[in-house]
Amino acid sequence: MSHINYDLxxxxxxxxxxxxxxxVVMDGFDLGIGLIFPFFEDKAQRDAAMxxxxxxxxxxxxxxxxxxxxxxxxxxxxxxxxxxxxxxxxIAMLLGLILRGVSFEFRWRARNQERANRWDAGFFAGSLIAxxxxxxxxxxxxxxxxxxxxxxxxxxxxxLTPFSxxxxxxxxxxxxxxxSTWLVLKTEGPINARARRIAFIALAGTMVAIGAVSLATLxxxxxxxxxxxxxxxxxxxxxxxxxxxxxxxxxxDHLRRLQDRWPFPAALAIFFLCFTGLGISIYPMMVxxxxxxxxxxxxxxxxxxxxxxxAVLLPLILGYTAWSxxxxxxxVASDAGYH
Amino acid sequence: xxxxxxxxxxxRAQFGFTIAFHIILPAFSIGLASYLMVLEGLxxxxxxxxxxxxYKYWLKIFAISFAMGVVSGLTMSYQFGTNWSVFSDRAGPxxxxxxxxxxxxxxxxxxxxxGVMLFGMKKVGPKLxxxxxxxxxxxxxxxxxxxxxVNSWMQTPAGxxxxxxGRFLPKDWLQIIFNPSFPYRLVHMLLxxxxxxxxxxxxxxxxxxxKDRTQRHARLMFSMATAMLAVVAPIQMFAGxxxxxxxxxxxxxxxxxxxGHYEPSPNGASLILFGLPDxxxxxxxxEIAVPKLGSxxxxxxxxxxxxxxxxxxxxEWPPVPIVxxxxxxxxxxxxxxxxxxxxxxxxxxxxxxxxWRWLHRWALLMGPAGFTAVIAGWITTEVGRQPYVIYGxxxxxxxxxxxxxxxxxxxLVAFVIVYLIVFAAGFIYMARLASHPxxxxxxxxxxxPIRTGGITxxxxxxxxxxxxxxx
Numbered sequence: 145m146s147h148i149n150y151d152l153x154x155x156x157x158x159x160x161x162x163x164x165x166x167x168v169v170m171d172g173f174d175l176g177i178g179l180i181f182p183f184f185e186d187k188a189q190r191d192a193a194m195x196x197x198x199x200x201x202x203x204x205x206x207x208x209x210x211x212x213x214x215x216x217x218x219x220x221x222x223x224x225x226x227x228x229x230x231x232x233x234x235i236a237m238l239l240g241l242i243l244r245g246v247s248f249e250f251r252w253r254a255r256n257q258e259r260a261n262r263w264d265a266g267f268f269a270g271s272l273i274a275x276x277x278x279x280x281x282x283x284x285x286x287x288x289x290x291x292x293x294x295x296x297x298x299x300x301x302x303x304l305t306p307f308s309x310x311x312x313x314x315x316x317x318x319x320x321x322x323x324s325t326w327l328v329l330k331t332e333g334p335i336n337a338r339a340r341r342i343a344f345i346a347l348a349g350t351m352v353a354i355g356a357v358s359l360a361t362l363x364x365x366x367x368x369x370x371x372x373x374x375x376x377x378x379x380x381x382x383x384x385x386x387x388x389x390x391x392x393x394x395x396x397d398h399l400r401r402l403q404d405r406w407p408f409p410a411a412l413a414i415f416f417l418c419f420t421g422l423g424i425s426i427y428p429m430m431v432x433x434x435x436x437x438x439x440x441x442x443x444x445x446x447x448x449x450x451x452x453x454x455a456v457l458l459p460l461i462l463g464y465t466a467w468s469x470x471x472x473x474x475x476v477a478s479d480a481g482y483h
Numbered sequence: 484x485x486x487x488x489x490x491x492x493x494x495r496a497q498f499g500f501t502i503a504f505h506i507i508l509p510a511f512s513i514g515l516a517s518y519l520m521v522l523e524g525l526x527x528x529x530x531x532x533x534x535x536x537x538y539k540y541w542l543k544i545f546a547i548s549f550a551m552g553v554v555s556g557l558t559m560s561y562q563f564g565t566n567w568s569v570f571s572d573r574a575g576p577x578x579x580x581x582x583x584x585x586x587x588x589x590x591x592x593x594x595x596x597x598g599v600m601l602f603g604m605k606k607v608g609p610k611l612x613x614x615x616x617x618x619x620x621x622x623x624x625x626x627x628x629x630x631x632x633v634n635s636w637m638q639t640p641a642g643x644x645x646x647x648x649g650r651f652l653p654k655d656w657l658q659i660i661f662n663p664s665f666p667y668r669l670v671h672m673l674l675x676x677x678x679x680x681x682x683x684x685x686x687x688x689x690x691x692x693x694k695d696r697t698q699r700h701a702r703l704m705f706s707m708a709t710a711m712l713a714v715v716a717p718i719q720m721f722a723g724x725x726x727x728x729x730x731x732x733x734x735x736x737x738x739x740x741x742x743g744h745y746e747p748s749p750n751g752a753s754l755i756l757f758g759l760p761d762x763x764x765x766x767x768x769x770e771i772a773v774p775k776l777g778s779x780x781x782x783x784x785x786x787x788x789x790x791x792x793x794x795x796x797x798x799e800w801p802p803v804p805i806v807x808x809x810x811x812x813x814x815x816x817x818x819x820x821x822x823x824x825x826x827x828x829x830x831x832x833x834x835x836x837x838x839w840r841w842l843h844r845w846a847l848l849m850g851p852a853g854f855t856a857v858i859a860g861w862i863t864t865e866v867g868r869q870p871y872v873i874y875g876x877x878x879x880x881x882x883x884x885x886x887x888x889x890x891x892x893x894x895l896v897a898f899v900i901v902y903l904i905v906f907a908a909g910f911i912y913m914a915r916l917a918s919h920p921x922x923x924x925x926x927x928x929x930x931x932p933i934r935t936g937g938i939t940x941x942x943x944x945x946x947x948x949x950x951x952x953x954x
Contacts, residue, residue, distance in 0.1 A: 199598030202553060206594045210586045212560050217583040220575020227564030227571075228884040234565050235894040238558045239901045245554035246905050249547045253912040294572055294648075300890040445653045446576045450583050457587040464595045471599055471606050 149444040156218040156447050157430070157437045159454060163214050165419050167207035169322070169412050174201045176323020178244050178271025179316060180342050181264060187257075189335040190264060196330040196476045198248055203465055205241065217450055221294060222430045222440035229289045229296040230281050230303055237277035244270030272316070279315025283308030283357075286426065287364060288433045307360050314353030318415065321346035325395065325407040332475050336404070343399055343407060351392050354418060358385070361425060365433065368425050381424055388417045491883045493891040494566040497898060499865075501558050504902050506861055507854045508552035513627060513673065514680025515545050516620035518707075523613050532923070537700050540921035541684075544913050546601055551909045553594070555902075560586075566891065570872055570882035577643050577651045577659055578633045585629035593622035624673065631672055635665035637873050638864065639733045651873070663733050667726040668864075674719040675860065678820055679853025681711040685823075686850025687917045689843035696837050700921035705846070706836060709827030716821035723817065724780070730867075731781055734874060736799055737867035739792045740806040742777060743767050747791035751784075752777035757811070760803045765793060801869040809862040816856040823849055 174197040184190045197204075216223040227234055247267035254260040284303035289296060324346050327339035362369050372381055394410040430437045441447065519538055526534035560582070563571045596618040604612045642658025643651045653659060685708030691701035731738045743755045745765040754776035758767035775785035782789070792800055823846060830836045872879045 199602045202550075202597050203591065203594040205553065205557065206586065206590045209557060209560050209590055210583075212564070213579075213583050213586045216560075216564060216571060216575055217579030220572055220579055223564045223575065224568035224572035224884075227561065228566075228568045228886055231565055231884075231886055231890055231894070234561055235897060238561060239897060241557060242554040242901060242905060245557075246550055246909060249550045250908055250912060253547070253915070295568065295885050297885070300887055442576045442579060443652055446580050449653070449656055450580045453580075453584050453587050457591075461587065461591040461595065465591070468595055468598050471603055 149447065150438060152444060152447050152451070153218075153438055153441040154428075155451070156441070157428075160211065160214050160218060161419075161423065163207055163210045165416070167204070167211050168419070169415055170204035170207055171201070172319045172415065173197070173322040173326040173408075174204055175244075175271045175275050176319035176321070177327065178267050178323075179275060179320050180323055180339075181268040181271070183338070183342060185334065185338060189338065192331055192335050192476050193327055194248065194251070194267075196327065199472045200468060201245075201248060203468065205245065208241075214450075218442050218447055219430055219437065219440040220442055222435060222437075224294070225289060225291055225296050225431050225435065225440075226285065229298060230284055231300055233277045233281050233284070233303060237274045237281075240270040240273030240275075240277060242270070243267075244274065275316050275319050276312045279312035280304075280308045282315065282422075283311030286311070286361060286422075286432065289431050291431065291434050307364065310353075310360060311357055314350075314357050317346055317349035317353045318418075321350045321395075321411050322408070322415070325399075325411045328399070328404050329408045330476050340399055340402075343395070347392060347395050347399070347411075350414065351388075354388060354414075358421070367433070371425055381421075384417055384421050384424065388414055391417065490886055490888040490891050491880055493888055493895055494883050494886070495879065497566060497891060497895045498562060500895070501555065501562065501898055501902070503858055503861070504906055505552070505555040505559055507679075507857055508548055508555060509623065509626070510672075510676045510679045510853070510857045511548050511683065512545065512552050513623040513676035514678075515541060515548065515683075516616075516623045517677065518680055518684060519545060520613075520616050520620040521707075523616050527609060527613055533699055533703060536921055536923060536925040537703055539925040540700065540916075542601065544916050547909055547913050547916075549593075549597065551906060555906075558898075564884075566884050566886070567872070567882050568884040570877065573650045573877065573882075574637075574873060575650075577653050578636060580653070580656075581629050581633050581636075581660060585626055585633075589622045589626035589629065592625065593619050596622070627673060627676070628669060631669045632660050632662070632665050635668045636660075636662045638668075638868055639664040640873055640876060645876075651876075664726075664729050667722070667729045670722045671719070671726045671860075674715055674722055675853070675857050677711065677715050678719060679857055681708045681715065682820065682846075682849050682851075682853040684708040685712065685846045686848075689846035690918070691920045692837060692843050693840065693847070695920070698920055702837055705843070706831075709824060709831070709836065709846070712820060712824030713828040714824070716817065716824045720817060720821060723814075728781065734867070735790060736792065736795050737801060737806065737864075738781075739790065739795075740801050740803045740867055741810040741863060742781075743770075743803065743807045744777070744789060745792045745803075747789065747794055748778070749788045751775045751779075751786040752781070752789035754780065758807075760807045762797070762800065762803045798870065801867050806863055806867045809859040809866070813856045813859040813863060816852045816859070819849065820852060820856075 177193050177197055181190060181193070184193060212223070215226075243266045247263040247270065251260045251263040251267070254263060280303060283305065287305055287307055290298040290302065321343060324339045324343035328336060328343055331339060362372060371377060391410045391413040395407045395414070398404075398406040398410065426432055428436050428438070430440045519541055522534050522538040522541070526532070526538060596615040599607055599612065599615040600619050603615065607615070636659055639662050640651075641662040642653065642655040644654050646652045684704050688701045688704030688706075688708055691698050692705055695701070727738065727741075730741075740760075742752070743758060743760045744752055745760075745762075745767070751774075753772040753774045755767060755770055755772045758770035758772070760767045778787045778789055779785045781787075792803070826842060827836065827846075830839050830842055836842075868874055870878055870880065872882045
């Protein structure tokens with residue numbers, strides 16, 4: 145009746161992970177642009193930065209809805225435990241995303257520049273709140289969530305630990321890296337130079353943060369330590385940190401040589417590798433330390449029904465999303481068309 | 484200091500508050516997306532720039548409404564888990580899948596093509612652009628399909644079985660999706676969306692006609708809106724009546740609360756027009772009623788017996804006064820809409836559609852009526868479902884997250900503050916856009932370089948009509 149299919153569940157864990165990864169890389173760069181909004185030199189730069197993401201941010205954010213909705217559908221127990229456990233963070237993230245989402249439209253509608261600046265401030269604040277909340281969530285989940293039976297049993301501030309604060313700050317550095325390298329890719333002129341300078345700093349911050357979070361993760365639980373450092377596991381997982389360093393070097397080298405094309409893809413590669421590292425740490429747990437993906441899984445009948453939808457619709461989604469990016473391809477000029 | 488009952492009241496208040504703000508935006512977006520599709524289609528067919536200019540005028544308003552709908556909808560998709568985790572755990576295997584289908588088949592479609600719809604006319608050409616407009620319009624309707632299916636399942640659950648651990652498990656997806664109240668609710672809601680938009684478009688047209696009755700765009704809007712009202716409002720009354728009969732069949736207690744019948748009526752029920760229901764004394768004070776009419780409407784027989792709320796234990800009742808009054812507000816506004824449509828039709832036959840100023844003033848006043856009716860109808864059906872979250876099976880009080888009341892209280896305050904600021908600003912911006920008359924050479928934006936500048940994504944998307952690529 146409520147039969148669990150192990151292969152199907154693993155596949156679904158992969159689909160949810162993919163949706164989350166798509167979300168992180170796609171909304172990551174537009175959140176990152178929000179994070180560096182106060183550091184642009186003038187309105188023209190802010191406008192160009194905003195315009196580089198205006199046609200696509202809405203689709204980017206939809207991956208977050210798919211991550212949440214997909215988790216609800218395929219792993220309802222995990223959804224029902226994580227959401228209350230991280231309650232203040234989820235609410236803060238939603239409010240932050242609301243504030244920044246409407247700023248895209250509202251900043252053009254304000255009566256005067258002073259009021260428009262308030263929406264720019266809202267765009268920054270909303271992006272910062274949402275990013276910090278997402279980063280802290282990651283740390284809180286890695287640290288473990290207290291569960292009894294089928295419910296969360298901790299308090300409403302349990303998520304706040306030094307480790308989760310570290311992951312929160314780290315994600316800010318990472319999103320700034322994505323946002324600034326995106327602008328390096330999509331802009332030219334003064335804003336391009338500005339974005340490049342920010343990207344150097346963000347790269348350094350991100351690499352330090354990755355190192356710190358990785359080491360701190362190993363101290364969280366014997367399970368994580370065992371996953372990464374026991375023999376022969378270490379042979380299999382060692383390429384991940386090595387490739388992170390390589391990708392970091394690629395970002396640095398291309399920034400240095402003024403080659404605009406590759407820093408952003410390389411920054412994405414860093415995110416992909418970190419994401420892989422996370423998977424290595426927690427698989428097959430969904431809510432560490434007690435709920436595995438199999439315990440959290442929806443019955444086979446639910447997962448199967450949705451799999452049909454994924455098989456048919458996901459290729460279409462990827463297709464027209466790619467088309468939309470293709471339509472708005474190329475550099476955004478920073479100096480044209482103002483009046 | 485706080486009990487779990489307080490936490491549940493606060494969680495319900497938060498859900499009610501956030502969804503009341505959310506629901507009016509998709510209701511408006513569904514209708515407006517279809518209206519934009521019609522306008523652009525008419526422009527492509529006739530090449531009359533009047534349609535294109537009106538399209539661009541409403542597109543700016545649509546962009547704001549859509550952005551607010553997206554972000555307020557994001558809240559909804561997480562609130563099931565944050566505040567109703569027991570419900571999520573137990574009902575997730577059944578309702579999770581349709582909601583995932585909503586994301587995959589509707590949200591991505593809308594979001595994926597919205598960018599092209601807003602910024603891409605010059606880049607993709609009119610025909611592909613029209614395709615994007617259609618994709619967005621279809622996406623909004625698909626979204627309504629899935630979310631109303633889920634909502635209807637919570638009202639009239641079907642196609643499930645209950646597992647040993649108390650979870651609802653899927654048995655038959657077709658029965659789950661097409662559960663008994665779904666077709667009625669879907670039709671009722673889609674028509675409500677069209678009416679809401681028609682009333683807003685009509686009010687904006689009327690506003691500009693009051694200032695200048697020769698304004699061409701205002702004439703077009705007012706003409707299209709009143710025609711829409713004349714056709715759709717009567718259909719909506721019929722659809723609402725069918726929905727009511729369906730409710731009588733599947734949720735009799737809700738229907739009796741809507742009607743305000745505490746006492747059973749063995750010889751035919753009256754129709755209570757006004758009154759003050761009081762569940763303590765189980766009476767309706769100051770009642771004004773038409774004898775036998777209730778049974779005539781509900782059973783098509785004036786003498787047919789109707790049960791009363793007293794036939795059911797009081798712990799199965801929803802809060803009767805709320806349901807009773809929200810229902811009357813919805814129906815009253817619906818009657819006014821149908822009347823406006825009928826008078827508009829009469830004015831058109833007399834050839835005075837653009838001349839009767841009292842008609843324009845009336846239409847202006849009716850502008851927000853659709854939003855009010857949608858919220859009132861939503862309160863009727865959702866409060867009427869109480870005390871259950873899944874009707875007859877899972878009580879709201881047993882479905883909430885294990886959260887302390889201060890946590891929920893704090894989030895509720897935060898939602899109220901942020902929503903009031905953000906949504907007030909949004910509605911002011913939309914009203915400000917609508918207060919300016921459309922004009923020839925309507926730009927896609929009046930300020931900001933985003934759509935007028937020569938920068939991606941803001942190519943000069945027709946600052947003047949002749950810039951439009953003509954095939």
